Amino acid sequence: MFVDRVRIWARGGKGGNGCSSFRREKFVPKGGPDGGDGGNGGSVVVKVNPHLNNLTHLKYKPHHFADKGQHGKGSDRTGRKGKPKTIEIPPGTVILRLPAPKDSIERSVPFEMGEQIADMTESEKEFVLCRGGRGGRGNAQFKTPQDKAPKYCEPGADGEYGQYAFELKSIADVGLVGYPNAGKSSLLRHLSAASPKVAPYPFTTLSPVVGIIEDETKNRFSMADIPGLIEGASEGVGLGHDFLRHIERCSLLVFVIDMSGLEGRNPLDDFAQLRKEIRSYDASLAEREFLIAANKVDLEQSQEQLKPFKQRLAKYTVIPISTETGEGTEALVEQLFERLKVHQTKEPESTEATPHE
Numbered sequence: 001m002f003v004d005r006v007r008i009w010a011r012g013g014k015g016g017n018g019c020s021s022f023r024r025e026k027f028v029p030k031g032g033p034d035g036g037d038g039g040n041g042g043s044v045v046v047k048v049n050p051h052l053n054n055l056t057h058l059k060y061k062p063h064h065f066a067d068k069g070q071h072g073k074g075s076d077r078t079g080r081k082g083k084p085k086t087i088e089i090p091p092g093t094v095i096l097r098l099p100a101p102k103d104s105i106e107r108s109v110p111f112e113m114g115e116q117i118a119d120m121t122e123s124e125k126e127f128v129l130c131r132g133g134r135g136g137r138g139n140a141q142f143k144t145p146q147d148k149a150p151k152y153c154e155p156g157a158d159g160e161y162g163q164y165a166f167e168l169k170s171i172a173d174v175g176l177v178g179y180p181n182a183g184k185s186s187l188l189r190h191l192s193a194a195s196p197k198v199a200p201y202p203f204t205t206l207s208p209v210v211g212i213i214e215d216e217t218k219n220r221f222s223m224a225d226i227p228g229l230i231e232g233a234s235e236g237v238g239l240g241h242d243f244l245r246h247i248e249r250c251s252l253l254v255f256v257i258d259m260s261g262l263e264g265r266n267p268l269d270d271f272a273q274l275r276k277e278i279r280s281y282d283a284s285l286a287e288r289e290f291l292i293a294a295n296k297v298d299l300e301q302s303q304e305q306l307k308p309f310k311q312r313l314a315k316y317t318v319i320p321i322s323t324e325t326g327e328g329t330e331a332l333v334e335q336l337f338e339r340l341k342v343h344q345t346k347e348p349e350s351t352e353a354t355p356h357e
Contacts, residue, residue, distance in 0.1 A: 002208070003056045004168040004243070005111065007098070010130045012159025013041025013066040013082035018136035020153040021074035033150055034076050035139040039069030041132030041159045042082030050123040052090035053210075055166055066130070069156060072138045082132055089166060092249065093120045095127065096165040111165045121171060129164065133157035167245065172210050172224035173340055175247030177278065178256035179270055180227075181263060183295040185209070186323035187256060188225045191333060208246040213333060221340055224250065244281050251343045252336065253278075253290040259302035259309065259320075267294070267309050289339065291317045293332055298322040 016038025023031025044066050064087055070079035096114030118127045136154030143150055176184040192211030208227075214220040226243040247253065255274055257267050271292065279286035294309060296302050297320040310318050319335060321328035 002054050003059045004054055004208070004246070006055045006058045006062070006166050007108070007111075008058060008062050008064055008087075008164050008166065009162075010044040010063075010085075010087075010164060011065045011161040012043050012130040012132040013068045014158050015039070015041045015133035015135040015156030016069035016071040016079035017155050018138040018141070018153035019072035019074060019077075020139040020151050022149070023075070032148065033139040033143050034074055035153050036072035036074070036077040036079065037138050037141065038072045038135030038154075038156045039079035039081040040135045041069045041156070042066030042084040043128050043132045043159075044085045044087065044130040046087045046089055046095065046118070046120065046127045046129050048091050048093070048120045048123055048125045049088040050091055052088060054090060055093070055168055058087070058089075058166065066132055066159065069132065069135045071156075072135070072153070076138070076140055079135060081135075084132075087129070089120060090168060091121055091123060092169050092171040094118070094167045094169060095120065095129070096167065098163040098165055100163065109163060111167070114165050130160040130162060133159040169248050170208050170210055170224050170246040171222070172247070172250050173221040174223040174252045174254055174336055175250035176223060176225045176254050176256055177247065177274055179258065179263070179265065179274070182256045182258045182270075183323045184225045184256045187293065187295070187321070187329070188223060190323050190326060190329055192223065208243050213336075215333070215337065219337060221336065223254075244278070244285075248282065248285065250288070252339055253285075253288050254332075254336070255290060255292045256295050257292060257309075258296055259294045259305045260296045260299045261301055261305055262299075267305050268312055271313070289343065291319060291332070291335060291339070293328075294318055294320045295323060298325045298327060 018038050019035035021035040023034040025031060044064055064085050066085040067082035069082045072079045094116055095118040096111065097117050098109045098114045120127060134157045136156045139150045139153045142152055176188065178184045188209060188211045191213045209225045211223050212220055213223055224246055226246050255271060257270055259267050275286060292313065294306055297306060306320060319328055319332045321332055
């Protein structure tokens with residue numbers, strides 16, 4: 001099971017109470033206050049684990065509470081600190097702070113209401129989600145020349161508490177976009193060691209898959225395949241909309257278009273509809289640089305569609321390929337390496353947006 005969105009509740013540990021105590025020993029008159037401080041509560045810490053690729057381990061464990069600090073003791077003994085609670089997440093996870101529910105019944109605050117507080121992209125990176133409460137001071141801390149025997153001590157402070165959402169956005173250089181059965185999974189299988197499911201029916205891909213493409217000089221880039229988009233995806237129709245966030249980080253997009261028309265669709269209409277759905281989801285994605293992989297050119301029907309398709313979209317880079325025979329896939333990979341190399345040398349401000357068709 002692939003899980004890329006979870007909701008959790010986290011609480012930092014409560015600080016231990018300070019101690020009110022006085023030193024009482026034989027032959028030691030006027031020992032004075034010796035109450036120790038309480039220990040600080042543990043914090044809830046989020047840490048990036050590069051060996052994880054989804055959030056399944058958090059789906060059925062929504063509550064994460066750190067340990068409390070121990071109370072202070074006499075003889076100026078400070079309470080032990082509470083142990084921190086560590087939550088491991090995969091690279092590319094975004095952390096959102098959700099607003100507190102209005103009442104105890106309304107617990108499921110929509111993810112869309114969350115405020116982003118961290119973007120965890122670096123391996124082993126840590127982020128303190130909820131800080132533990134400070135331990136209270138013992139009465140020894142309140143001794144003054146005016147009050148040499150204070151009885152007052154502080155209670156420990158509560159730890160931070162909140163409701164949070166984790167959203168995974170896969171880290172990939174290239175994102176594959178296309179209709180179901182357009183050949184995205186087959187292309188990823190052909191180019192990398194990834195093994196997404198391939199079958200002759202729609203929505204074979206049920207979760208994003210990331211593969212690594214490498215050339216002879218050991219240069220490499222990552223490619224993400226998301227479930228196919230259909231008309232109305234930006235409004236939640238089909239599966240692709242739920243996973244479009246996984247191409248938000250991609251530097252390049254590859255539109256995989258089925259040129260055969262065997263699914264009863266026109267390739268030009270497919271491309272226009274895919275662009276529309278992406279624009280509706282996120283306008284910045286529509287401005288992302290892209291290539292078009294005209295797939296299934298090994299079929300006779302595809303050859304009839306290919307020429308008018310390339311003529312109509314002459315201002316874009318269209319690369320005819322066949323995931324069945326491997327035709328054109330080397331040219332596609334070469335083009336991707338070139339584009340990515342140029343993209344990496346550009347400053348973000350100087351990146352030119354690809355015009356709408």
